[in-house]
Amino acid sequence: MGGLWIGQNVNLLPIEASANAPVYDELFRVLFSIGTILFIGILGLVIYSLIRFRRKPGQLSDGIALEGNLPLEIFWTAVPAVVVLFIGIYSYDIYDRMGGMTPLAHGDMHTHNSATTESKIWGGIGNASEKTGYESSIASLPIEVTAMQFAFLFHYPEGDIISGELHVPVGRPVSMRMESNDVIHAFWVPEFRLKQDVIPGQPTILNFTPTKPGRYPVICAELCGPYHGGMRSTVVVEDPNEYQTWFNKNAKDETLKT
Ligand SMILES: [Cu+2]
Structure with a gap:
């Protein structure tokens, strides 16, 4: 949620001075929101794991052997696939609205x-x-x-x-x-x-x-x-x-x- 808020409210771009700029910025805000959500989420998980799974005093043996987790693998393949597909289709739509797909010399x-x-x-x-x-x-x-x-x-x-x-x-x-x-x-x-x-x-x-x-x-x-x-x-x-x-x-x- 914090990532979404930052993505929508933190503006890194210069002022909008053409009819085209608001269309472009719409896409930028979506990409920036997704990027910030991932950054905060992953960083949070890393920090949590560093604290939660740290070595306890006197613990000298190896950790337990972990191998394969099908549901988890399906999950972390499907989520990026959906996100990337959404970004691709949405970018195409923005490019089209900016006139990028208009045939020329007409x-x-x-x-x-x-x-x-x-x-x-x-x-x-x-x-x-x-x-x-x-x-x-x-x-x-x-x-x-x-x-x-x-x-x-x-x-x-x-x-x-x-x-x-x-x-x-x-x-x-x-x-x-x-x-x-x-x-x-x-x-x-x-x-x-x-x-x-x-x-x-x-x-x-x-x-x-x-x-x-x-x-x-x-x-x-x-x-x-x-x-x-x-x-x-x-x-x-x-x-x-x-x-x-x-x-x-x-x-x-x-x-x-x-
Ligand atoms: Cu030049």
């Missing part, structure tokens, strides 16, 4: 159609569409991400903006098309609970809807060379007006400014 990916024709695109995790609570009528914001040793570059086709910092308006779905210039990198924002590989010659897609204004780190999560540890950027989630101000200041195409 529907809301139309903004990238010109790019999809030449090469198949992998990875569409982060859609979490039915849980976002935002109107699907809002067109997603297309951003092209280029990763290289050792930086991320963000290109906004709408205003032809190139930025080293990712700016996104809160509440609007973002659809990123990512490609690497050299080696494999990974785009990771812990507060969004999202991570996607960025691969040379193989574009990947990452969709998300930011839900909380703030500045969050973008971290390269794939060892990519000597300065991999310094390959970081920032994602700035701001309210739509502030985003528009930033956009207007940086957009090259005057006609797009509002």
